[in-house]
């Protein structure tokens with residue numbers, strides 16, 4: 001009887017042969033070695049050292065998982081996971097301690113080179129993010145992402161990185177989650193810890209898009225022919241549902257603000273800001289007595305530069321929220337987590353969506369399929385890489401069945417989006433290889449397929465049940481065959 005169940009399940013829930021499974025991490029969250037060799041200071045180093053109260057457990061990433069020293073062990077974990085690719089990020093100030101290419105750290109450059117070689121030796125493809133939030137502090141001192149020159153500085157950095165690793169890296173992610181960089185970073189939650197929502201955040205949005213586009217165009221002009229790689233970025237896409245049908249129009253505007261603001265300029269045929277958002281911002285800014293829209297316009301030249309600057313579409317997805325108008329006098333907290341002050345939108349949840357260790361992350365897998373269908377409808381059939389998806393818990397249990405259930409149910413929705421809605425998803429990366437510094441939550445919230453003992457100097461990594469599950473998925477491309485077998489064997 002069991003084998004009959006297995007056959008049906010296997011036939012029904014298997015990803016196609018060429019589909020790639022991977023796993024992700026980021027430099028500040030895992031590396032440690034914050035001042036190793038000649039590494040420069042990043043905005044996260046600065047933020048956690050000067051404002052420790054911003055982190056729930058007052059911890060920091062000074063040592064984190066110590067992957068600066070333990071990367072060989074990480075590669076072993078990756079091999080055991082059977083993944084096709086490993087998505088990691090490069091710390092800009094580790095390679096360019098001043099932020100500028102006048103000085104390249106030999107040790108920093110070697111660290112990533114060795115990691116890339118180590119991965120390739122094991123047949124694991126490196127997928128490299130150039131920026132996962134650890135901006136060199138000297139650039140922040142010059143205004144960071146609000147200084148228009150940053151798009152040039154980023155392209156200069158990208159050139160160094162392409163020169164160093166372009167021969168071996170074929171999938172590039174310029175920037176991870178611009179919305180976190182700009183909206184959360186300028187809403188006093190993440191580094192640089194500035195409060196400039198609605199002004200700094202939009203300058204940042206524009207400059208992040210230009211920075212990405214310049215790095216893309218540089219690759220296209222000087223490296224693509226030689227190396228045949230692919231460049232894009234990955235955006236955070238939380239799905240939104242109207243709380244009631246009356247909230248539909250407002251929810252569409254909230255989607256324009258949170259998803260399309262970062263996608264439309266790159267992936268739409270027209271380019272530029274999403275028209276509904278641009279109109280809204282122009283009107284609202286005028287009503288507020290602003291001489292011009294707080295959403296800074298693009299020139300025609302900039303629209304052309306940014307439009308089409310992609311070889312695939314990258315997205316990170318964790319959760320869905322409901323959206324409704326805020327009641328009068330109701331406070332709206334952090335961007336993406338509590339609502340959108342710009343639109344007077346309050347985010348919420350439905351009672352049937354289960355909770356996790358992170359207040360902002362509720363489990364509603366169907367939202368994933370809805371999001372993927374929206375992306376297809378909005379931006380066409382470009383290949384999609386899901387660059388992050390994962391489940392937070394308190395990290396105490398190696399038998400993390402709820403995480404396994406999360407992955408099974410979210411992967412099922414990806415499959416349905418592919419099979420039923422024709423969405424062109426080509427790869428999926430779970431978040432994360434191991435527990436790591438979870439930003440404002442420090443080490444209180446864990447998303448790793450491997451547990452990390454942060455009390456031990458060895459930072460011992462131990463596979464959770466979810467690691468075994470994911471290893472089976474990555475090997476068989478089947479979201480339940482091996483798992484069911486494992487479950488039956490356990491019972």
Ligand code: BGC
Nearest residue numbers: 026176177236316388438447
């Ligand atoms: C970020 C990760 C983070 C994860 C879970 C994503 O938005 O890219 O760095 O660990 O969310 O919070």
